[in-house]
Amino acid sequence: MVYLMIVIIVVVMIIILIKTAVKPNRQSLDQTEMTQTGKPVILLIVDSLMNEPLQQAVKKDRAPALQFLMEHGRLYPDVVSSYPTMSVTIDSTLLTGTYSDKHRVPGLVWYDENEKRLVNYGSAREEVFKLGVKQVAEDNLYKLNHKHLNRDVKTIHETLADAGQQSASINALVYRGNEKKTLHIPEVAAKLKLAPETLHIKTPALFSYGMLSQFSPKNDQHIGPFEKFGFNDAFSAQELKHLIQNDKLPAFTIAYFPELDQEVHKNGPKEHIDAIAKTDKQVQEVLNTYESWDEALNSAIWIVMGDSGQAEVGNDKNQSLIRLKDMLDDYNIYKVTEQVKKDDQIVLGHNERMAFIYILDEAIRQEEVVKKLQKDERIGFLAWKDGSSVHVAANGHKEIFTFRPDGPYRDSYGQTWTIKGDPSVLDMTVHGVVIEYKTYPDALARLHSSLHSHSGTYIIADAKPGFEFQGEGTPIHLGGAAHGALHEQDTIVPVIVTGTDTKPRHMRIVDLYAWMIDLTKNR
Structure with a gap:
């Protein structure tokens, strides 16, 4: 999921910056006064960390830092992510305690009905170039946090600031806070008119974002083009160390470790023990900042979590890749290299193993599109909304399943529903x-929220494990792994907690927000 800054900055500027000096935007901590008391909360997000490979790494003595935290705290191995299982949506859920029907960030790629364009926060190089680097950069660097993320919901940074508590964000994609800050974009990008010279954003009190905003002068070695301009594990670890060493840890700190995700995409959901060991070394670096690891535990509440799982993708490009455009060739499909035209009937928004299918032509019924796609055994289910109700169809099921919030049926999260039809379409029992x-x-809840996350007439297509959707220039992971889907393989992540006996109300990422707020109050 760490295509975002890699694509926007690396692909566009690597050739130029490789020949020039990289000038970091460094901020001083001298003017930052920490007024918090008690143990700070430190949240480490390890992108695509999954429980089974974590257990294997621990068993083989390849992850001593994570093992230490597990042995001195609690491991919750089956925490449920949000949907689609893509970083921007997950992070928005984590930081706001809401699903996408409330926070309004639908996915990595989605169609904005009001602006009549495809929003892409940075998927693959080819797709970004086709859509336009300037537009993707603007969506990623500014609009994600300041336009698309719903102003009616508060991030954890905003909530803490309102309560007089300070917080920090290190390399997190979603970071909105109350402090006004100016980002200075590399001069070459401004000259090429790929981005404005400056961006006026709102951040937490302490904000680190690769070479665009950093604390530690030692991090200059981690911000070059081959280090993804600071969007790497070593940079995040060094920034966190710098806060600890200078006694500047606020009440809450979130630090993002992106590199494991890339290895899982490449090598699959099982063969990446070396990558976990590499990430663990950075966690060791952070713990070594203290006199001892025991002192680290006594000094802070530590939370380490994955954000999504990944499911295997097969090797056969003809079988493993689902090409919706070919399956819907009876319609005029929007081409990402062009503006949306009047005769375009369908827009496709690919999120790896999940896709939004937008119907622009009012003469096309959602059901007719569903019937075409339902024939494909590689698609796990298709879903579409009708007011507050959601309909779900699947290959091999003649009956449609329909549900809506509120009603006589209750799930394990205390949510109530009205349901009709065959619940086995979603592999549910009643x-x-x-x-x-x-x-x-x-x-x-996750499917209903996704279908009510933004305006428009659209269908969700969700792939079975082993398969991935492919569009114009979209990322593909043949022989590796991908995420995005509702399936448990994409969804379940581990969370390690030390320093508190409390736990979230439910084992879902959406429930971590309220729990973490309480941790800062009860320190």
Whole structure:
């Protein structure tokens, strides 16, 4: 999921910056006064960390830091992510305690009905170039946090600031806070008119974002083009160390470790123990900042978590890649290299193993598109909304399943629903009035939120494990792994907690927000 800054900055500027000096935007901590008391909360997000490979790494003595935290705290191995399982949506859920129907960041790629364009925060190089680097850069660097992320919901940084508590964000994609800050974009990007010279943004009190905003002068070695301009594990670790060494840890700090995700995409969901060991070395670096690891535990509440899982993608490009454009060739499909035209009937928004299918032509019924796609055995299910209701169809199921919020049926999260039809479409069972989720954890809430996350007439297509959607220039991971889907393989992540006996109300990322707020209050 770390295509964002890699694509926007690396692809565009690598050839030029490789020949020029990289000038970091460094901020001093001298003027930052920490007024918090008690133990700070430190949240480390390890992109695509999954429980089974983590356990294997620990068993082989390849992850001593994570093992230490597990042995001196608690491991929650089956926490449910949000949907689609893409970083921007997950991070928005984590930071706001809401699903996408409330925070309004639908996915990595989605169609803005008001602006009549495809929003892309940075997927693959080819797709970004086709859509236009300037537009993708603007969406990523500014609009994600300041236009698309709903102003009616508060991030954890905003909530803490309102309560007089300071917070820090290190390399997190979603970071909105209350402090006004100016980002100075590299001169070459401004000259090429790929981005404005400056961006006026709102951040937490302490904000680090690769070479665009950093604390530690020692991090100059980690901000070059081959180090993804600071969007790497070593940079995040060094920034966190700098806060600790200078006694500047605020009440809450979030630090993002992106590199594991790339290895999982490349090598699959099982063969990446070396990558976990590499990330663990950076966690060791942070813990070594203290006199001892025991002192680290005594000094802070530590939370380490994955954000999404990944499912295997097969090697056969003809079988493993689902090409919706070919399956819907009876319609005029929008081409990403052009503006949306009047005769375009369908827009495709690919999010790896999940896709939005937008219907622009009012003469096309959603059901007719669903029937075409339902024939494909590689698609796990198709879903579309009708007011507050959601309809779900799947290959091999003649009956449609329909649900909406509120009603006599209750799930394990205390949510109530009205349901009709065949619940096995979503691999659910119903015992009396109790709903039990299997393959698709928290399926009803996550799917309902995604279909009500933004305006427009659209269908969700969700792939079975082993398969991935492919569009014009989209990333593909043949022989590796991908995410985005509702499936448990994309969804379940581990969370390690030390320093508190409390836990979230439910084991879902959406429930971590309220719990973390409480941790800062009860320090």
